[in-house]
Amino acid sequence: MKDVYQQLVSIVGxxxxxxxxxxxxxxxxxxxxxxxxxxxxxxxxxxxxxVQQIMKLANEREIPVVPMGGGLVLSGxxxxxxxxxxLDMKRMNRILEVNETSRxxxxxxxxxxxxxxxxxxxxxxxxKHSVPDAPPIATIAGNVLIHGSGHLSAMGGFxxxxxxxxxxxxxxxxxxxxxxxxxSPYWFSRFPLPDLSGLFLGWAGTTGVATKxxxxxxxxxxxxxxxxxxxxDPEIVPDxxxxxxxxxxxxxxxxxxxxxxxxxxGFQMLNxxxxxxxxxxxxxxxDLLRESVSKYIDEKVGGxxxxxxxxxxxxxxxxxxxxxxxxxxxxxxxxxxxxxIMPIELFPEAYRKGxxxxxxxxxxxxxxxxxxxxxxCMMFFxxxxxxxxxxxxVKRAQQALEDTNGMVLEMGGIPWKAEAPAQKQxxxxxxxxxxxxxxxxxxxxxxxxxxxxxxWEVS
Amino acid sequence: xxxxxxxxxxxxxxxxxxxxxxxxxxxxxxxxxxxxxQKIIAGQDxxxxxxxxxxxxxxxxxxxxNHPFYLIVERQEQLETRPVPIPIVKQQxxxxxxxxxxxxxxxxxxxxxxxxxxxxxxxxxxxLFEGASTIAGSxxxxxxxxxxxxxxSVIRERLPKMIDNITNYYLKDSGVDExxxxxxxxxxxxxxxxxxxxxxxxxxxxxxxxxxxxxLWELKDHIKPVNEVVAYQRPCSNRLIPETQHWVDEIFExxxxxxxxxxxDRENALxxxxxxxxxxxxxxxxxxxxxNIDDMQAVDAKYCVFNxxxxxxxxxxxxxxxxxxxxxxxxxxxxALGESLWG
Numbered sequence: 001m002k003d004v005y006q007q008l009v010s011i012v013g014x015x016x017x018x019x020x021x022x023x024x025x026x027x028x029x030x031x032x033x034x035x036x037x038x039x040x041x042x043x044x045x046x047x048x049x050x051v052q053q054i055m056k057l058a059n060e061r062e063i064p065v066v067p068m069g070g071g072l073v074l075s076g077x078x079x080x081x082x083x084x085x086x087l088d089m090k091r092m093n094r095i096l097e098v099n100e101t102s103r104x105x106x107x108x109x110x111x112x113x114x115x116x117x118x119x120x121x122x123x124x125x126x127x128k129h130s131v132p133d134a135p136p137i138a139t140i141a142g143n144v145l146i147h148g149s150g151h152l153s154a155m156g157g158f159x160x161x162x163x164x165x166x167x168x169x170x171x172x173x174x175x176x177x178x179x180x181x182x183x184s185p186y187w188f189s190r191f192p193l194p195d196l197s198g199l200f201l202g203w204a205g206t207t208g209v210a211t212k213x214x215x216x217x218x219x220x221x222x223x224x225x226x227x228x229x230x231x232x233d234p235e236i237v238p239d240x241x242x243x244x245x246x247x248x249x250x251x252x253x254x255x256x257x258x259x260x261x262x263x264x265x266g267f268q269m270l271n272x273x274x275x276x277x278x279x280x281x282x283x284x285x286x287d288l289l290r291e292s293v294s295k296y297i298d299e300k301v302g303g304x305x306x307x308x309x310x311x312x313x314x315x316x317x318x319x320x321x322x323x324x325x326x327x328x329x330x331x332x333x334x335x336x337x338x339x340x341i342m343p344i345e346l347f348p349e350a351y352r353k354g355x356x357x358x359x360x361x362x363x364x365x366x367x368x369x370x371x372x373x374x375x376x377c378m379m380f381f382x383x384x385x386x387x388x389x390x391x392x393x394v395k396r397a398q399q400a401l402e403d404t405n406g407m408v409l410e411m412g413g414i415p416w417k418a419e420a421p422a423q424k425q426x427x428x429x430x431x432x433x434x435x436x437x438x439x440x441x442x443x444x445x446x447x448x449x450x451x452x453x454x455x456w457e458v459s
Numbered sequence: 460x461x462x463x464x465x466x467x468x469x470x471x472x473x474x475x476x477x478x479x480x481x482x483x484x485x486x487x488x489x490x491x492x493x494x495x496x497q498k499i500i501a502g503q504d505x506x507x508x509x510x511x512x513x514x515x516x517x518x519x520x521x522x523x524x525n526h527p528f529y530l531i532v533e534r535q536e537q538l539e540t541r542p543v544p545i546p547i548v549k550q551q552x553x554x555x556x557x558x559x560x561x562x563x564x565x566x567x568x569x570x571x572x573x574x575x576x577x578x579x580x581x582x583x584x585x586x587l588f589e590g591a592s593t594i595a596g597s598x599x600x601x602x603x604x605x606x607x608x609x610x611x612s613v614i615r616e617r618l619p620k621m622i623d624n625i626t627n628y629y630l631k632d633s634g635v636d637e638x639x640x641x642x643x644x645x646x647x648x649x650x651x652x653x654x655x656x657x658x659x660x661x662x663x664x665x666x667x668x669x670x671x672x673x674x675l676w677e678l679k680d681h682i683k684p685v686n687e688v689v690a691y692q693r694p695c696s697n698r699l700i701p702e703t704q705h706w707v708d709e710i711f712e713x714x715x716x717x718x719x720x721x722x723x724d725r726e727n728a729l730x731x732x733x734x735x736x737x738x739x740x741x742x743x744x745x746x747x748x749x750x751n752i753d754d755m756q757a758v759d760a761k762y763c764v765f766n767x768x769x770x771x772x773x774x775x776x777x778x779x780x781x782x783x784x785x786x787x788x789x790x791x792x793x794x795a796l797g798e799s800l801w802g
Contacts, residue, residue, distance in 0.1 A: 232546045263554035267546060283745065290741060297739045303544030306737035308772035 001040060004061060008043050008085070011053045016044040016091065027068070027078075027086045032336035033386070033398040034076030034419055039066065039086040046091045048167065048175055048211040055209065056173035058085060058450050065171070066452045067205045069142025070112065072134055074336045075419040077146070077204045081454030087209060089139065095119050096212065097187070103127060103217040104164050106187050109141035109210045113319075116140055120220070128220035130156055131318040133370075141213045146417040147202050147341075149370050149379050151273065151318040152218050154250040157373040159215070160201050164189055167212035168200055171446035179214070187214035199441065204423070205452040207445045218251075221275030223282045226315040227289060229270040231302035234348040237268050240302065241344050243292040245375035249285040250274050253371035255378075257351060258326075268351070269305075271315055326366050332387030334394060338404040338422075340380045342413030344371070350380045353407050357382065361400040379416060380408075423456050461615045461656040463533055467500045469525045478517035478527035483729070484743070485510045499534055507531060508540045512743065513607040514730045515698035518651075526655050528606070528698075535609035543737045548608050551737075557617065557624075561598035566629050568592075569670065572638045574645050575600040576768045582641075582789050585798040586681065587674050594638070598624050601648035603696060607734040611656075618648065619658050626661055637663035639670045641789075643766050647699035667766070668706035671792055675713045682795050684715020687762060689791070690755035690783070691718055692774065693728035694767035701726075710788065714795035719758040723751050731770040748777060756781050764788050 001019075008017040018024075019041050028036035040063075045051045058065045064084025071078050071088075080086055089110035097106040098120070107116060113129075114136025120127050130152035132143050143150070148159040156162050165179030165187045176182075178197045179190040190197055200207050229240060237255065245253055252273040259265045272289055276282035296302040307315075314322060327335035340350065351367060358365035369380040382404045386397040405415045405422040409429050415422045427435050438456065445451075479485060479492040485507060487495065498505040511531055518528045535542060543551075555575065571583050573595035580593045599621050605613040630636060640646035649664040675682065691707055704725070711718050723729045729751040732744035752774070755763055763778040763785050765771040771785055778785045790800055 230544075230546045230550055232549065261554075262556075263550050265553070267550055287741065290739070297544060300541050300544045301546070303547045303739050304736070305547065305550070306733050308733055308769065309776040310772040 004057070004063065005041060007057055008041055008054065011050050011057070012043055012045055016046070018042045027071075027088070028080075030071055030074055030076055030078060031334070032074035032076055032419075033334070033394055033401060034079060037079040037081050038083065039080040040083050041085045042088060043085055044088045044091045048092075048169065051087070051092075051169045051209055051211055052173050052175055054085065054087065055169050055171060059172050059448055062448050062450060064450050064453050065209070067209045069110065069139030069145075070135070070137045072138045073142070073146060073417055075417050075422070077417060077419075077452070077455065081420060081452075084450070089141070089209075089211075092211060098124050098127070098217070099186070099188075100124060100127065102186070102188050103219075104187055104214050105129065105217055106165075106181075106212060106214045107140055108212055109139065111140055112136060113138050113140060113143070117318075120217070124217075126220055127217040128152075129215060129217055130159055130162060132159070133319045133323050135324070136319070140215060141210050144213060144215060145201060145210060146204070149372055151252045153370055153372050154245055154253045154374070156216065156218065157376070160197075161373075162216040163197060163201070164214035164216060166197055166200060166210055166214075168208040168210050170208050171448070171451045175211070181214065199445065203442075204417070204455040206442060206455050207451060219275070219277075221277055223277065223279060224273070224275040224316055225282055225286060226271055226273045226312050227286060228305040228307065228315065229272065229293060229302055230267050230305055231296065232267050233301055234268055234351045236296060236301065237270070237347045237351075238344045240270060240293055240296060241347070241371055241378070242375045244270065244272055244289055245371055245373070247285075247288050247292050248374055249288060250371075254368060255347070255371075256366070256368040258366045258368075260329075273316065326383065326385060328385070330364050330385045330387045330393065332389045332393070334386035334388040334397065335383065336386075336397060336401055337381045337383035338401055338408060339416035340382070340404075340408035340411075340413035341372075341377060341416050342380055342408065342411065344369075344375050344378050346411050346413060347378070347380070349411055350408075350413070353411070354380075354382050354404070357400055357403050357407060358384075361396050361403070363396050363400045365400075380413065420454055420457075424458060427456070427458055461619075461658055463526065463529050463611075464655050464657060465526050465530050465533075469523045470496060470500060470527065473523070475522075477520040477522060479507065481520045482517060483727070484512040484514065499530060502534060502537065504538055504540065505534075508535050508538065509542070511535070511542065512730070512735055512738070512740075513542065513695075515606065515695040516726075519698040519701045519726065529611070529652075529655055532606050532609055532611050536611055541609065543608050544739065547737055548610065551604075551608060552610070552613060555600060555602070555604065556597065557600070557620065558597045561596065561624055561628050563628050563632065564592075564594070566592035566594065566633045566635055568635050568637065569665075570594060570629065570633075570635055570638045571667075572599065572625070572640050572642075572645050574640075574642050576642070579641065579768055579787070582787055585793050586678055586796055587671065587789065587792060594625065594629050598628075601642075601645040603644045603648040603652055604734075606652075607737065614652070615656060615658075618653060618656075622649070622653070622658065622660055630662055637665055639665045639667055641667050642696070642768065643694050643700065643703070644696040646703065647696040651699040666700070666703045666706065667789065668703055668710060671789065672706050672709050672713070675710060675792060675795075678796060679713070681797065682714060683797055685791065685795050687716050688758060688760050689716045689718055689762045689764050690721060690758060690760035691724060691764050692731065692751075692767070692770050693724065694765075694770050695730045695734075696767065697728075707788075710792065714792055716762070716791070719760075721754050721758055723754045731767070731773040733769055733773045748774065752777050752781055755783060762786050762791060764791055
């Protein structure tokens with residue numbers, strides 16, 4: 001393996017390839033509950049060409065490759081289950097192009113959410129992208145590739161729906177472009193061509209390495225507000241979401257249910273964020289949103305929290321800083337969640353069962369749901385905080401997550417960015433020909449099975 | 460226990476029905492006002508119970524101090540007219556509840572009661588408050604806000620406990636027998652609301668403005684007149700204690716600011732509208748706020764002066780957008796004394 005290391009050094013330089021125990025330790029784990037798995041090498045390429053050279057080497061030598069963005073997925077997807085190379089993309093972090101008129105940006109795959117947010121604020125203040133509730137170091141590409149969602153998802157859907165194009169290095173080392181950029185100098189859309197992006201989205205890095213990505217940008221409006229609908233009847237929440245999202249003015253709709261602080265316990269809160277170009281427009285949008293749920297206000301079973309502007313500030317943040325507080329509530333910095341993608345009518349059941357799981361395992365929990373599109377579905381999250389230094393606490397969280405994955409599937413939802421064991425649970429429930437097709441596609445793209453092996457596999 | 464001291468005969472004999480006729484939020488003629496008043500006295504439903512904006516003003520308008528507003532709130536609760544949606548009320552009750560974190564603390568006079576607003580303790584500084592102790596937190600919250608939520612029951616349950624806490628955790632062992640209320644709400648709760656419900660208050664209560672007036676006279680040689688026009692945002696709770704209003708004028712005179720006549724000031728003041736939003740009456744809240752801020756702007760006010768922290772939080776942004784500076788009364792006094800607000 002020493003010659004592999006030397007070859008990696010010759011591709012990226014000695015500062016950016018390592019087989020040292022420190023790096024191997026660091027890259028063996030993420031912030032979640034999955035057991036560490038050490039890589040043999042860690043490599044940080046700077047260019048697409050270097051990625052191609054690495055992939056050719058790995059393919060020739062049949063060495064597993066695990067692409068990694070911010071390493072913040074929490075479900076262990078960037079752990080090298082079968083050793084090999086972790087391909088850390090963070091050096092490929094340039095923002096290549098912003099098209100103000102057609103509202104898109106092209107970035108390298110290691111560009112982070114925080115970088116793009118800061119860049120747009122400085123150079124294109126009238127534009128913004130959909131920011132996930134993740135630390136700013138999370139990468140844009142990583143979040144799109146796992147079907148993430150964020151602060152504009154009520155308007156634009158999954159982050160995958162906001163994808164305009166990709167540059168990908170295949171497991172065999174060829175580079176391909178997906179979307180309009182394959183045919184035009186513009187990265188304006190994935191259409192009207194055959195949409196090949198699906199070969200790389202949601203595959204947990206098992207089909208290729210994204211090196212560039214274009215995503216849609218949206219107006220960054222000067223006036224912004226949030227209204228928070230409160231009820232204590234989960235049964236009405238699907239209809240409330242249906243009504244609020246149906247108005248089609250919200251940028252983001254986020255439900256949250258948490259036992260702490262005490263005033264939140266037992267209630268379902270729905271944050272509805274929206275923006276406007278004038279105060280008048282903002283008021284109009286607020287009135288439309290309120291009117292949509294007037295039935296419940298008139299019945300006195302729900303209403304909007306009376307929050308002065310000063311108290312709204314933290315609900316207007318993107319990403320929300322309160323999540324970082326929850327993530328360390330048990331101290332020890334452990335935090336993982338199941339994001340169940342499911343139809344909104346499952347909200348009451350998802351909520352009740354979430355409470356049951358949390359109670360059964362005595363875990364510190366926070367529940368919530370980000371609404372995707374105009375109420376087309378939701379990412380219902382079951383977040384569990386744990387103390388990483390407390391083995392019993394980690395175990396409790398692990399079991400709660402496992403139960404939650406099972407419960408989500410049983411209800412008719414699908415766990416998002418599922419851990420390898422949860423991927424197996426999904427495969428077991430999947431229409432068998434679908435899984436067969438996945439394997440056939442994978443075999444074509446990755447004949448030697450080097451891409452993130454151990455994921456989307458039965459054994 | 461803690462029955463409202465209300466005399467129905469006084470209202471029945473009242474010919475002017477000022478409580479309703481002068482209401483800024485209910486449009487009603489004298490004949491109907493008398494009918495609605497009778498319904499309220501008899502414990503029957505009335506449009507007043509549904510349309511009341513809970514601005515407290517009828518407590519001020521009543522020439523007999525017969526507590527028409529407390530009775531309206533009493534009836535709203537008894538008849539479950541629910542001015543605010545149920546989950547919002549329940550959530551607020553939890554949010555503002557005592558957390559049981561109070562610990563005994565030695566204090567020395569002057570003791571400034573900051574109520575539920577410990578974040579404003581930084582305002583207690585400089586020459587005005589030399590040697591002052593502050594007390595604050597959920598365990599000494601005056602709980603007057605439940606008048607907005609048709610929840611006199613919460614006041615009955617919590618206010619006596621808060622009074623006990625102030626006495627037993629702070630005053631008794633410190634040999635202090637009076638507190639200065641930073642906020643109109645506390646002063647109104649201890650001097651007017653508590654007696655109306657027969658709740659005993661064993662300590663003396665001083666209004667912040669009485670204290671400031673006294674201190675400004677003592678510091679008169681240090682005052683540099685501010686020489687600006689101000690608008691005063693009179694809070695709803697001041698309707699319970701209109702006798703304190705003269706101190707506002709006295710303070711303004713002492714520090715050299717002008718409070719021009721405005722349409723929506725003094726007895727015609729408009730509330731900040733936060734609680735009207737709790738009632739989900741957004742259009743009314745917008746209308747009130749706009750009328751109020753327009754009125755302030757019309758007199759070219761440089762400062763919008765607040766007593767109530769909630770009014771400040773609610774109106775700050777709007778006031779700033781219109782080019783005025785929102786400021787608490789004590790901070791404005793400190794400017795007049797040449798003190799920096801930022802240390």
